[in-house]
Amino acid sequence: MTRSTTGVRRVLVVDASAVVRQDVSALLRDTGHCDVVVAANVAAARQRLRRAWPDVVLLGLEPPGDEALSLLREMVAASVPVVVGTRAASRKDTLVQEALCAGARDVLHWPRVGIRAWLEQQAEPLAALLLGATRRTPRAPPPPCAEKPRPPPPAPKSSRVWARQVVAVGASTGGPAALRSLMGALPANAPALLVVQHMSEPFAAAFAQGLAEACKMEVRRAMNGDRVRPGLALLAPGDQHLRLVLRPDGYAVELSSAPPVRHHRPSVDVLFHSVAEVAGPDAVGVLLTGMGDDGADGLAAMRRTGAATLAQDAATSVVYGMPRAAMLRGAAEQSLPLDSLPEAILNAASHRGPPPSDEEE
Known part of the structure; x- marks a missing residue:
């Protein structure tokens, strides 16, 4: 053949x-x-x-x-x-x-x-x-579908715990494979992740379960009021917007059934704008492969507030739509291959906000 x-x-x-x-x-x-x-x-x-x-x-x-x-x-x-x-x-x-x-x-x-x-x-x-x-893009090997014991993940290069930093990630077409690759490479104590993938229910719930088996950090479908903390990735449900909010005891997420934004619910722009407003310079925004321009405006808002902003490059994107829109609008500081993004996220997060205290270590 x-x-x-x-x-x-x-x-x-x-x-x-x-x-x-x-x-x-x-x-x-x-x-x-x-x-x-x-x-x-x-x-x-x-x-x-x-x-x-x-x-x-x-x-x-x-x-x-x-x-x-x-x-x-x-x-x-x-x-x-x-x-x-x-x-x-x-x-x-x-x-x-x-x-x-x-x-x-x-x-x-x-x-x-x-x-x-x-x-x-x-x-x-x-x-x-x-x-x-059909592009031969780098991707992580598929995770096992059956539950089985896994050895402890290797210790990350740094013992830093990111207490205040938030990483917001948006993806669409080609996003499931890209997210498995990116999130699977992050350590167990990675900064808090908030993720919007354009995917309808019930597939978003199933996708979150599959990611949980592939990642070292905890991964689950977001629920209204969930606390945002290091080592936890929250994925937007397939039919609700995901926003970051600030409460007296720290960051949390809020789900909304408000109308779609530019035909999307969940919308990457909705997430990114909320992160820009609430977390400002203590955030990292990442825009992955996808059709259209959802997330470009929100990523620009994040950059204006001092957040680090990253976009997947054309060579490793299944569809270079959303990242391209971000680059054209000056929203992304860097355009990087998929396999370079995990390290870039950790490096960017380590320069956001105050260093962790001894108690946080």
């Missing part, structure tokens, strides 16, 4: 829905950059794989999902990026979590009705996601 060596990407679309197969194929072919092959099930996909090796796979995932997950793991082991699409009504949390744990680059939630209209509306980001996923 061979892979494409030209500018044309070979895309394998595996889905039981004829509408998905036909419409996704049409929109990808319209880009002029794709050779699309379709299969109605995993068995047919394996037949296709004997003839040509794809550059990226769009894989439908429905209960029970065992065969699809098996194919997903095989593709990931062979360094073929896989984007999962699902309409599952049962076991969906478990299936999505297993897919993300197994190394899926991203998850698409097909609507149960009106999928053709949805595909027309989402044509541009969907094409960008699939075409961008």
Whole structure:
């Protein structure tokens, strides 16, 4: 089997829905950059794989999902990026979590009705996601999906505990893999993280569970009123804005069902603006891969208040939209490869706010 060596990407679309197969194929072919092959099930996909090796796979995932997950793991082991699409009504949390744990680059939630209209509306980001996923970007190995004991993480280079610093991270298209790589490289006592990933419920909850297994620090889906502290990463729910607030006993988070901002809820801009207002120079803002410009204005606000601001570079972004917007607006101080961001975050946080006291150490 061979892979494409030209500018044309070979895309394998595996889905039981004829509408998905036909419409996704049409929109990808319209880009002029794709050779699309379709299969109605995993068995047919394996037949296709004997003839040509794809550059990226769009894989439908429905209960029970065992065969699809098996194919997903095989593709990931062979360094073929896989984007999962699902309409599952049962076991969906478990299936999505297993897919993300197994190394899926991203998850698409097909609507149960009106999928053709949805595909027309989402044509541009969907094409960008699939075409961008073919880049050989650095990424962490997929975390284990089964619970098993892990050895204690190695001691971080510094014993510093960041008592007041807050790191705010925003991501969209291509973000799940980028976040696994970035957060998996941070130490257990990393500064507090607040994360907005454009991902609808229930996938956001499943994604948070998968990240928790991959990271040294504690990771969970944010709940209203959660305290913000070092060693804890809070992820925005898929249907609520996440804000940082200051209370007498320290930082906390506030969730809101306010209207979407620029079509997004949660919105990266909402998070970043709240961090700029509340934490000011004691913060670090990070904008990762994604379509559009959500987060660029908020990152600029953070920079104006003295926060350190970072953006993922073009070479390692699946879609260089949000980071590019930040760079064009002068919102990001640095544009860095994905694998350089963890160290940059720790270095930036160590220069924010007062040094920790002996009690904090």
